[in-house]
Structures are given as structure tokens and as C-alpha cells.
Amino acid sequence: MDTLDIAFAEARRFLNSLGTRPVAARGTADEMRLPLPAQFPERGMPANDVVRAIAAAAEPGLTGNAGGRFFAWVKGGALPSALAADILCSAWDQNAVLASTSPAGAVLEEVAGRFLLDALRLPTDASYAFVTGCQMAHATALAAARHAVLEQKGWDVEAKGLQGAPAIRVLANAHHHSSVTRALRLLGLGSDCIVPLSGDRPGLVGPEVLRAALAEAPDAPTIVILNAGDLNIGACDDFSTLCPIAQAAGAWVHVDGAFGLWANASPRLSALVAGVERADSWATDGHKWLNTPYDCGMAITRHASAHIAAMRMTAAYLTNGGPVRDPMDFTPEWSRRARAIPALAALMELGRDGLAAMIERCCDHAAAIYDGICKLEGATGIARPTMNQGLVRFDAKDGANISDAVIASINASGEAFLSGGSWNGERVMRISVCGWNTNANDVARTVAAARHALSDMR
Numbered sequence: 520m521d522t523l524d525i526a527f528a529e530a531r532r533f534l535n536s537l538g539t540r541p542v543a544a545r546g547t548a549d550e551m552r553l554p555l556p557a558q559f560p561e562r563g564m565p566a567n568d569v570v571r572a573i574a575a576a577a578e579p580g581l582t583g584n585a586g587g588r589f590f591a592w593v594k595g596g597a598l599p600s601a602l603a604a605d606i607l608c609s610a611w612d613q614n615a616v617l618a619s620t621s622p623a624g625a626v627l628e629e630v631a632g633r634f635l636l637d638a639l640r641l642p643t644d645a646s647y648a649f650v651t652g653c654q655m656a657h658a659t660a661l662a663a664a665r666h667a668v669l670e671q672k673g674w675d676v677e678a679k680g681l682q683g684a685p686a687i688r689v690l691a692n693a694h695h696h697s698s699v700t701r702a703l704r705l706l707g708l709g710s711d712c713i714v715p716l717s718g719d720r721p722g723l724v725g726p727e728v729l730r731a732a733l734a735e736a737p738d739a740p741t742i743v744i745l746n747a748g749d750l751n752i753g754a755c756d757d758f759s760t761l762c763p764i765a766q767a768a769g770a771w772v773h774v775d776g777a778f779g780l781w782a783n784a785s786p787r788l789s790a791l792v793a794g795v796e797r798a799d800s801w802a803t804d805g806h807k808w809l810n811t812p813y814d815c816g817m818a819i820t821r822h823a824s825a826h827i828a829a830m831r832m833t834a835a836y837l838t839n840g841g842p843v844r845d846p847m848d849f850t851p852e853w854s855r856r857a858r859a860i861p862a863l864a865a866l867m868e869l870g871r872d873g874l875a876a877m878i879e880r881c882c883d884h885a886a887a888i889y890d891g892i893c894k895l896e897g898a899t900g901i902a903r904p905t906m907n908q909g910l911v912r913f914d915a916k917d918g919a920n921i922s923d924a925v926i927a928s929i930n931a932s933g934e935a936f937l938s939g940g941s942w943n944g945e946r947v948m949r950i951s952v953c954g955w956n957t958n959a960n961d962v963a964r965t966v967a968a969a970r971h972a973l974s975d976m977r
């Protein structure tokens with residue numbers, strides 16, 4: 520067998536085991552270290568032995584999020600075409616930095632970007648970047664925002680930096696994801712620039728709260744950050760109302776749509792994110808709900824010139840500016856994987872109807888898991904999924920909150936994998952369904968695992 524055959528055999532064996540292997544990784548760190556050399560080898564090893572050793576080392580430590588019963592955090596699997604295209608990307612080893620370094624990388628990224636904007640129903644002339652994940656999509660889009668709000672004040676942030684610049688304030692949904700905070704840190708704005716906004720409804724910014732916050736410093740350069748899907752209950756801000764309020768005050772509106780932006784791809788669910796196309800920038804992920812392999816995030820902005828101003832670099836040895844879009848004009852990276860290609864594959868495999876069906880199916884499965892678990896003695900529904908995220912709480916007979924213990928017991932069963940969180944000060948179990956391959960049988964097995972865990976503990 521040649522080295523690639525060994526890798527393919529290992530990949531197939533893993534994928535075929537997903538229906539029966541425990542969803543949680545089982546191995547100890549020592550088990551994972553054992554097949555590997557204890558020290559950096561003095562002499563190299565045959566490639567086939569290297570691949571076998573690495574596969575043996577990884578096996579006990581692999582998490583089954585590529586399968587149908589993984590509902591922790593927010594993770595998708597990988598569609599067959601996206602996985603296969605990703606393998607080709609590695610084989611081709613293209614540097615998708617410039618059109619000249621990889622015509623294929625640049626042109627296929629252009630097609631992927633066009634399809635992406637269409638799938639998400641965002642402006643067809645928006646600019647986009649394929650980055651490592653939503654974290655870096657925030658950093659990229661917020662760099663464009665930083666450029667634009669300071670340019671309004673006559674400040675060139677790319678040349679002068681932030682020292683001496685007018686202070687930017689960020690009015691953000693109080694339930695913003697920590698990756699937003701870190702993006703602001705990376706951009707030199709710091710977490711203290713965030714003014715958290717809430718409202719009357721859980722997880723949502725109220726229009727009066729936004730108006731009042733904007734009025735507090737009408738002249739300050741301002742970025743507003745809203746949520747399309749918070750990670751606890753999938754709450755989506757009222758974009759139709761909030762975007763015009765913020766934009767009338769000269770603010771840039773950025774949307775964290777890591778997974779929730781994909782609701783816009785479904786005619787049934789798009790009302791949840793009504794008006795989201797009015798924002799100035801959006802960050803989302805391919806590796807969550809589009810079901811591409813890691814790593815794939817997308818930064819999208821309505822203002823291509825601000826996006827390019829924030830990112831473009833020129834150097835004597837580069838050959839940018841031809842008829843084909845140069846990816847690095849839009850990304851914080853220099854050399855980069857052609858990660859748009861697996862996203863292109865996923866978009867083509869699904870098409871508009873398949874994408875909508877996948878998004879709707881995940882939401883239906885999330886509701887079915889929630890409803891099934893809520894019927895169990897000791898389970899209380901906290902938030903029924905309106906999208907693909909729900910919350911439940913588990914109580915002992917004496918009323919003690921045993922959510923974390925029940926989660927641990929379900930995960931230890933190997934049947935399903937879930938994670939916890941805090942909501943209104945109490946511990947809860949989160950249900951998050953993003954996988955293309957979750958089916959009704961997976962839902963039934965998950966509810967059964969929760970029933971067993973609860974009956975063992977109560």
C-alpha cells in the first residue's frame with residue numbers, strides 16, 4: 520500500500536465506525552502518546568509507518584463530531600463532497616494567496632463567494648473573505664469597520680494606528696460571543712470599549728436601549744454588534760429595526776452569525792433573521808452549519824473598499840491586481856490553504872433546496888430531542904428551540920440541579936455527546952444540532968440515553 524492508501528483506509532475505518540463508536544473520546548493522554556516516538560527521532564521513519572503511528576495515536580482521542588449524535592457546543596460534520604474536496608486541497612497544496620500563485624484557488628474562491636452571498640441572501644456586490652473561523656471573520660470584518668468609522672473622523676488607522684485616534688466605542692449585544700471580545704483585543708480596541716446592550720426580551724437588544732446608548736456619545740466613532748443566533752437559545756436581534764437606528768447615527772453594524780446566519784438560507788426560517796441583509800458586515804462559519812471540514816469561516820462586508828483598505832498589502836515581489844480577485848486583498852493571512860474549495864463543494868452538493876432542507880432538518884431534530892427529553896421525569900424545558908439550539912435543566916428528587924451530572928452520564932454512555940452552560944444563573948444542558956447526517960434514529964438514541972442517565976440518578 521502506498522502512503523495515501525493507508526490514509527484513505529484509516530479515514531474510511533473511522534467514518535464507518537461513527538455509528539457504533541462512543542461519541543466521546545475515550546483514551547488517556549498516555550494511550551495517545553504510546554504509538555509515537557518518545558523523543559524527536561534522530562533518524563526519520565518510513566512514511567507509511569508514520570501515518571500508521573499517527574492514526575494509532577489519534578484513534579483513542581478522536582471525538583465523534585463527524586457523526587450524527589454530537590450536540591455539544593456548535594459543531595457540524597463534513598458533507599461527503601466537502602471532505603473529498605478538502606483532501607484534494609491538501610494534495611494540490613495550492614497557496615491561495617494571489618491569483619498568480621494559484622489560478623485555481625483564486626477562481627474557485629470567486630465562485631464559492633458568489634454562491635455564498637446568494638445562499639445567504641446577502642447583497643450580491645458584498646465583499647468576502649474565507650478565513651480560519653468565525654473568530655478571524657470577526658477580526659477581519661471589524662478591521663474593516665474600524666477603518667470606516669475612523670475614516671469618517673479623518674483618521675487613517677492603517678497608517679497611524681490607534682495611538683492618538685478618536686476612541687471607538689462598541690455597542691454589543693450583552694450576549695455576544697467571547698470571540699467578538701478577542702477580535703476587539705486583537706484589533707487594539709480592547710475589551711473595555713464594549714458597552715453591553717440588553718432589552719426586555721432574553722438575549723436581544725432593545726431599540727430604546729440602542730437609541731439611548733447611541734445618544735450618549737453622538738460623535739464617537741461607533742460599531743454596533745448584533746447576534747444572528749446566540750449560542751444558548753439561538754436568539755436573533757431585530758435587524759429590521761436596529762440596523763436603521765444604528766446606521767442613521769453613523770454607526771457600522773456587524774452581525775455575529777456564526778451559525779444563525781444560515782437561517783436566512785431557509786424560506787421557513789428566514790423570518791428569524793429578517794432584515795439581517797441590512798447590516799454592514801457579517802461573520803459566519805462553514806465548519807458549523809454548512810458542514811465543511813475545519814477550518815472555514817467567512818467574513819462578509821457591504822463595503823468592499825473599507826474591507827480592502829483594512830487588508831490589502833503591496834510588495835515588490837507580489838503580482839496582485841489582475842483580472843481575477845486576489846484572495847489576500849481580503850484576508851489577514853498571507854500564505855493560505857484554498858479553504859474556499861470545500862465550501863464550494865458543500866454549496867454545490869446541497870444547492871438552494873438541499874441547503875434549506877439541511878438547515879430545517881437540524882432545527883426539527885433539535886426540537887424533537889428537546890421535546891423527547893422534556894417528557895422525562897426530572898427534566899424541565901428552559902428554552903424550546905426556535906432555531907437549532909435549546910436548553911433543558913435536570914433536577915434530582917430533592918430539587919437539586921443535576922444538569923452537569925446528567926450531561927456527564929450521557930457522555931459517558933457513548934451514545935450521544937452534549938455540553939452545559941449557564942442561563943439566568945442556573946446550570947443547564949445545551950442541545951445544538953448542526954450535523955448534516957443526524958437522523959430520527961440518532962434523536963431516539965439521544966433521548967434514550969438521557970432517560971437512562973436520569974433513571975440512574977434519581
Ligand SMILES: *Cc1c(COP(=O)(O)O)cnc(C)c1O
Pocket residue numbers: 593651652653654655696698748749750775776777778804816
Ligand atoms: C462558534 C461561534 C463563534 C466562534 O467561531 P469559530 O469558528 O469557533 O471561530 C462565534 N460566535 C458564535 C455565536 C459561535 O457559535
